[in-house]
Amino acid sequence: MSTSRVYAVSGGASGIGAATAELLRGLGHTVVTVDLRDADVVADLSTAEGRTTAVEGVRALAPVLHGLVPCAGVAGLTGVDPELLVSVNYFGALALVEGLRPELVRAEGAAVVLLSSNSVSCQPGWPAAVADACLAGDESAARAVAARVEAVQAYPASKAALAYWLRREAIAERWIGAGVRLNAVAPGLIATAMTDALRRDPVLGVFADAYPTALGRPGRAEEIAELIAFLLSDAASLLVGSVVFADGGTDAILNPRRPAPM
Numbered sequence: 001m002s003t004s005r006v007y008a009v010s011g012g013a014s015g016i017g018a019a020t021a022e023l024l025r026g027l028g029h030t031v032v033t034v035d036l037r038d039a040d041v042v043a044d045l046s047t048a049e050g051r052t053t054a055v056e057g058v059r060a061l062a063p064v065l066h067g068l069v070p071c072a073g074v075a076g077l078t079g080v081d082p083e084l085l086v087s088v089n090y091f092g093a094l095a096l097v098e099g100l101r102p103e104l105v106r107a108e109g110a111a112v113v114l115l116s117s118n119s120v121s122c123q124p125g126w127p128a129a130v131a132d133a134c135l136a137g138d139e140s141a142a143r144a145v146a147a148r149v150e151a152v153q154a155y156p157a158s159k160a161a162l163a164y165w166l167r168r169e170a171i172a173e174r175w176i177g178a179g180v181r182l183n184a185v186a187p188g189l190i191a192t193a194m195t196d197a198l199r200r201d202p203v204l205g206v207f208a209d210a211y212p213t214a215l216g217r218p219g220r221a222e223e224i225a226e227l228i229a230f231l232l233s234d235a236a237s238l239l240v241g242s243v244v245f246a247d248g249g250t251d252a253i254l255n256p257r258r259p260a261p262m
Protein backbone atom coordinates (compact mmCIF):
# COMPACT_ATOMS: atom_id res chain seq x y z
CA MET A 1 0.00 0.00 0.00
CA SER A 2 1.46 3.36 -0.92
CA THR A 3 0.60 6.39 1.17
CA SER A 4 1.09 9.91 -0.10
CA ARG A 5 3.03 12.00 2.38
CA VAL A 6 4.20 15.56 2.77
CA TYR A 7 7.90 16.36 3.07
CA ALA A 8 9.99 19.52 3.33
CA VAL A 9 13.45 19.75 1.78
CA SER A 10 15.74 22.74 2.16
CA GLY A 11 18.42 23.28 -0.45
CA GLY A 12 15.84 21.90 -2.85
CA ALA A 13 17.00 24.03 -5.79
CA SER A 14 20.24 22.13 -6.36
CA GLY A 15 22.22 18.95 -5.94
CA ILE A 16 21.20 16.44 -3.29
CA GLY A 17 18.17 18.48 -2.19
CA ALA A 18 16.86 18.75 -5.75
CA ALA A 19 17.42 15.02 -6.36
CA THR A 20 15.62 14.20 -3.10
CA ALA A 21 12.64 16.41 -3.97
CA GLU A 22 12.43 14.87 -7.43
CA LEU A 23 12.61 11.31 -6.11
CA LEU A 24 9.96 11.90 -3.42
CA ARG A 25 7.63 13.62 -5.90
CA GLY A 26 8.14 10.72 -8.29
CA LEU A 27 6.98 8.38 -5.52
CA GLY A 28 3.74 10.38 -5.32
CA HIS A 29 4.56 12.50 -2.29
CA THR A 30 4.14 16.24 -1.88
CA VAL A 31 7.39 18.14 -1.35
CA VAL A 32 7.77 21.71 -0.10
CA THR A 33 11.19 23.08 -1.02
CA VAL A 34 13.07 25.89 0.73
CA ASP A 35 15.99 27.69 -0.87
CA LEU A 36 17.47 31.06 -1.75
CA ARG A 37 15.83 30.76 -5.19
CA ASP A 38 13.68 28.42 -7.29
CA ALA A 39 11.78 27.05 -4.30
CA ASP A 40 8.26 26.88 -2.90
CA VAL A 41 9.50 28.94 0.03
CA VAL A 42 12.27 31.39 -0.81
CA ALA A 43 14.22 32.15 2.35
CA ASP A 44 17.76 32.77 3.56
CA LEU A 45 18.54 30.25 6.29
CA SER A 46 21.57 32.22 7.46
CA THR A 47 19.40 34.88 9.13
CA ALA A 48 16.80 34.87 11.90
CA GLU A 49 14.25 36.56 9.62
CA GLY A 50 14.91 34.07 6.83
CA ARG A 51 14.48 31.13 9.20
CA THR A 52 11.15 32.55 10.38
CA THR A 53 10.07 32.97 6.75
CA ALA A 54 11.12 29.39 6.03
CA VAL A 55 9.32 27.84 9.00
CA GLU A 56 6.15 29.87 8.48
CA GLY A 57 6.22 29.23 4.73
CA VAL A 58 6.51 25.46 5.18
CA ARG A 59 3.91 25.48 7.94
CA ALA A 60 1.42 27.29 5.70
CA LEU A 61 1.83 24.63 2.99
CA ALA A 62 2.23 21.62 5.29
CA PRO A 63 0.35 21.73 8.60
CA VAL A 64 1.24 18.06 8.95
CA LEU A 65 4.79 17.14 7.98
CA HIS A 66 5.82 13.50 7.55
CA GLY A 67 9.47 14.26 6.99
CA LEU A 68 12.09 16.99 6.85
CA VAL A 69 15.45 17.05 5.08
CA PRO A 70 17.48 20.15 5.97
CA CYS A 71 19.82 19.86 3.02
CA ALA A 72 20.80 23.50 2.42
CA GLY A 73 24.49 23.92 3.02
CA VAL A 74 27.56 26.01 2.28
CA ALA A 75 30.85 24.42 1.21
CA GLY A 76 34.15 25.14 2.95
CA LEU A 77 35.77 26.85 0.00
CA THR A 78 38.43 29.53 -0.23
CA GLY A 79 36.88 32.92 0.44
CA VAL A 80 33.75 31.53 2.11
CA ASP A 81 32.95 33.21 5.42
CA PRO A 82 33.25 30.51 8.14
CA GLU A 83 30.69 32.40 10.23
CA LEU A 84 28.14 32.20 7.42
CA LEU A 85 29.02 28.52 7.02
CA VAL A 86 28.16 27.57 10.61
CA SER A 87 25.04 29.74 10.50
CA VAL A 88 23.67 27.91 7.45
CA ASN A 89 25.01 24.40 7.96
CA TYR A 90 24.28 24.04 11.68
CA PHE A 91 21.97 26.76 12.98
CA GLY A 92 19.93 27.08 9.77
CA ALA A 93 19.37 23.33 9.61
CA LEU A 94 18.36 23.04 13.25
CA ALA A 95 16.11 26.10 13.08
CA LEU A 96 14.00 24.13 10.60
CA VAL A 97 14.03 20.98 12.71
CA GLU A 98 13.09 22.80 15.91
CA GLY A 99 10.70 25.23 14.22
CA LEU A 100 8.79 22.51 12.42
CA ARG A 101 8.69 20.11 15.36
CA PRO A 102 4.94 20.65 15.98
CA GLU A 103 4.14 19.78 12.36
CA LEU A 104 6.39 16.70 12.54
CA VAL A 105 4.84 15.49 15.79
CA ARG A 106 1.39 15.93 14.27
CA ALA A 107 2.23 13.33 11.61
CA GLU A 108 2.47 10.61 14.31
CA GLY A 109 5.50 8.88 12.83
CA ALA A 110 7.63 11.46 11.05
CA ALA A 111 11.34 11.33 10.22
CA VAL A 112 14.13 13.87 9.87
CA VAL A 113 17.29 13.25 7.85
CA LEU A 114 20.20 15.61 8.51
CA LEU A 115 23.09 16.09 6.09
CA SER A 116 26.35 15.31 7.87
CA SER A 117 29.46 14.40 5.87
CA ASN A 118 32.25 11.83 5.74
CA SER A 119 34.63 14.79 6.08
CA VAL A 120 34.00 14.36 9.83
CA SER A 121 35.90 11.06 9.86
CA CYS A 122 38.02 11.49 6.71
CA GLN A 123 39.34 15.07 6.82
CA PRO A 124 42.11 15.32 9.41
CA GLY A 125 42.61 18.06 11.97
CA TRP A 126 39.34 19.95 12.00
CA PRO A 127 38.75 22.17 15.05
CA ALA A 128 36.65 20.45 17.70
CA ALA A 129 36.11 23.83 19.37
CA VAL A 130 33.88 24.91 16.48
CA ALA A 131 31.73 21.78 16.83
CA ASP A 132 31.56 22.23 20.61
CA ALA A 133 30.55 25.87 20.21
CA CYS A 134 27.78 24.93 17.74
CA LEU A 135 26.52 22.20 20.02
CA ALA A 136 26.33 24.64 22.92
CA GLY A 137 23.65 26.40 20.90
CA ASP A 138 24.84 30.02 21.13
CA GLU A 139 25.09 31.14 17.49
CA SER A 140 26.99 34.38 18.17
CA ALA A 141 29.58 32.51 20.24
CA ALA A 142 29.87 29.74 17.62
CA ARG A 143 30.36 32.32 14.87
CA ALA A 144 33.13 33.96 16.91
CA VAL A 145 34.94 30.62 17.31
CA ALA A 146 34.45 29.79 13.63
CA ALA A 147 35.86 33.19 12.61
CA ARG A 148 39.28 32.03 13.88
CA VAL A 149 39.55 29.20 11.32
CA GLU A 150 39.29 28.77 7.55
CA ALA A 151 35.98 27.68 6.04
CA VAL A 152 37.57 24.40 4.93
CA GLN A 153 38.13 23.60 8.63
CA ALA A 154 34.78 24.92 9.81
CA TYR A 155 32.92 22.69 7.33
CA PRO A 156 33.62 19.27 8.94
CA ALA A 157 33.16 20.87 12.36
CA SER A 158 29.67 22.06 11.39
CA LYS A 159 28.83 18.59 10.08
CA ALA A 160 30.22 16.89 13.20
CA ALA A 161 28.08 19.19 15.34
CA LEU A 162 24.99 18.10 13.42
CA ALA A 163 25.87 14.44 14.01
CA TYR A 164 26.55 15.08 17.73
CA TRP A 165 23.27 16.99 18.09
CA LEU A 166 21.52 14.09 16.40
CA ARG A 167 23.07 11.50 18.72
CA ARG A 168 22.02 13.54 21.74
CA GLU A 169 18.50 14.43 20.64
CA ALA A 170 17.30 11.42 18.63
CA ILE A 171 16.93 9.29 21.75
CA ALA A 172 15.23 12.01 23.78
CA GLU A 173 11.61 11.93 24.86
CA ARG A 174 10.74 15.10 22.95
CA TRP A 175 11.76 13.47 19.65
CA ILE A 176 11.46 9.69 19.58
CA GLY A 177 8.99 9.87 22.46
CA ALA A 178 6.84 12.03 20.18
CA GLY A 179 7.24 9.58 17.30
CA VAL A 180 9.86 11.55 15.34
CA ARG A 181 12.89 9.55 14.17
CA LEU A 182 16.06 11.59 13.69
CA ASN A 183 18.88 10.20 11.51
CA ALA A 184 21.61 11.53 9.25
CA VAL A 185 23.47 10.66 6.11
CA ALA A 186 27.20 11.20 5.77
CA PRO A 187 27.91 11.44 2.04
CA GLY A 188 31.38 11.37 0.55
CA LEU A 189 32.20 13.38 -2.55
CA ILE A 190 28.98 13.72 -4.52
CA ALA A 191 28.96 15.36 -7.97
CA THR A 192 26.90 18.54 -7.46
CA ALA A 193 27.29 22.29 -7.92
CA MET A 194 29.02 22.30 -4.52
CA THR A 195 31.79 19.94 -5.58
CA ASP A 196 32.02 21.56 -9.03
CA ALA A 197 32.88 24.74 -7.13
CA LEU A 198 35.43 22.79 -5.07
CA ARG A 199 37.15 21.65 -8.26
CA ARG A 200 37.40 25.29 -9.41
CA ASP A 201 38.81 26.44 -6.05
CA PRO A 202 42.30 27.92 -6.64
CA VAL A 203 43.68 26.50 -3.37
CA LEU A 204 41.53 23.48 -2.53
CA GLY A 205 40.72 22.26 -6.04
CA VAL A 206 43.72 19.93 -6.07
CA PHE A 207 42.21 18.05 -3.10
CA ALA A 208 38.84 17.46 -4.76
CA ASP A 209 39.78 13.97 -5.89
CA ALA A 210 42.39 13.31 -3.22
CA TYR A 211 40.13 11.06 -1.14
CA PRO A 212 40.16 7.45 -2.35
CA THR A 213 36.96 5.54 -3.07
CA ALA A 214 36.53 1.83 -3.58
CA LEU A 215 34.24 2.56 -6.52
CA GLY A 216 36.73 4.87 -8.20
CA ARG A 217 34.15 7.56 -8.87
CA PRO A 218 32.24 10.34 -7.11
CA GLY A 219 28.74 9.66 -5.87
CA ARG A 220 25.63 10.89 -7.64
CA ALA A 221 23.02 13.06 -5.96
CA GLU A 222 20.40 10.46 -6.88
CA GLU A 223 22.27 7.83 -4.85
CA ILE A 224 22.07 9.98 -1.72
CA ALA A 225 18.42 10.77 -2.45
CA GLU A 226 17.63 7.03 -2.46
CA LEU A 227 19.18 6.65 0.99
CA ILE A 228 17.36 9.71 2.31
CA ALA A 229 14.04 8.39 0.96
CA PHE A 230 14.70 5.09 2.73
CA LEU A 231 15.49 6.82 6.03
CA LEU A 232 12.29 8.85 5.72
CA SER A 233 10.22 5.75 5.09
CA ASP A 234 8.66 3.29 7.53
CA ALA A 235 11.10 0.68 6.21
CA ALA A 236 13.72 2.44 8.37
CA SER A 237 11.63 2.11 11.52
CA LEU A 238 14.52 0.73 13.62
CA LEU A 239 16.92 3.57 12.76
CA VAL A 240 17.14 6.20 15.48
CA GLY A 241 20.20 8.44 15.85
CA SER A 242 22.08 6.66 13.06
CA VAL A 243 24.64 8.40 10.87
CA VAL A 244 24.69 6.38 7.65
CA PHE A 245 27.82 6.76 5.53
CA ALA A 246 27.34 6.72 1.77
CA ASP A 247 30.73 7.43 0.26
CA GLY A 248 31.73 4.62 -2.08
CA GLY A 249 34.05 3.18 0.57
CA THR A 250 36.15 6.23 1.51
CA ASP A 251 35.49 5.92 5.24
CA ALA A 252 36.18 2.17 5.16
CA ILE A 253 39.50 2.78 3.38
CA LEU A 254 40.66 5.56 5.72
CA ASN A 255 39.24 4.15 8.99
CA PRO A 256 39.50 0.36 8.68
CA ARG A 257 39.18 -0.36 12.43
CA ARG A 258 36.03 1.63 13.18
CA PRO A 259 33.78 1.23 15.02
CA ALA A 260 36.52 0.79 17.61
CA PRO A 261 36.10 -1.62 20.54
CA MET A 262 34.82 -0.13 23.78
Ligand code: NAD
Nearest residue numbers: 011014015016036044045046072073117189190192193194
Ligand atom coordinates in the same frame (compact mmCIF):
# COMPACT_ATOMS: atom_id res chain seq x y z
P1 NAD B 1 24.47 22.37 -3.65
O1 NAD B 1 25.41 23.53 -3.59
O2 NAD B 1 24.24 21.71 -4.95
O3 NAD B 1 23.09 22.75 -2.99
C1 NAD B 1 23.03 23.45 -1.78
C2 NAD B 1 21.75 24.28 -1.78
O4 NAD B 1 21.70 24.99 -0.53
C3 NAD B 1 21.71 25.33 -2.91
O5 NAD B 1 20.53 25.22 -3.67
C4 NAD B 1 21.81 26.63 -2.16
O6 NAD B 1 21.11 27.71 -2.78
C5 NAD B 1 21.19 26.26 -0.80
N1 NAD B 1 21.60 27.23 0.20
C6 NAD B 1 22.85 27.65 0.49
N2 NAD B 1 22.83 28.63 1.40
C7 NAD B 1 21.51 28.82 1.72
C8 NAD B 1 20.85 29.72 2.59
N3 NAD B 1 21.52 30.64 3.30
N4 NAD B 1 19.50 29.65 2.67
C9 NAD B 1 18.80 28.75 1.93
N5 NAD B 1 19.38 27.89 1.08
C10 NAD B 1 20.73 27.95 0.97
O7 NAD B 1 25.08 21.34 -2.58
P2 NAD B 1 24.91 19.75 -2.41
O8 NAD B 1 26.18 19.14 -2.81
O9 NAD B 1 23.63 19.29 -2.98
O10 NAD B 1 24.86 19.66 -0.82
C11 NAD B 1 23.64 19.47 -0.11
C12 NAD B 1 23.99 19.14 1.32
O11 NAD B 1 24.76 17.96 1.37
C13 NAD B 1 24.82 20.22 2.02
O12 NAD B 1 24.40 20.36 3.35
C14 NAD B 1 26.21 19.66 1.95
O13 NAD B 1 27.03 20.17 2.97
C15 NAD B 1 25.94 18.18 2.11
N6 NAD B 1 26.99 17.34 1.60
C16 NAD B 1 27.36 17.42 0.30
C17 NAD B 1 28.40 16.62 -0.16
C18 NAD B 1 28.88 16.66 -1.59
O14 NAD B 1 29.94 16.07 -1.88
N7 NAD B 1 28.17 17.30 -2.51
C19 NAD B 1 29.05 15.74 0.72
C20 NAD B 1 28.62 15.67 2.04
C21 NAD B 1 27.60 16.48 2.48
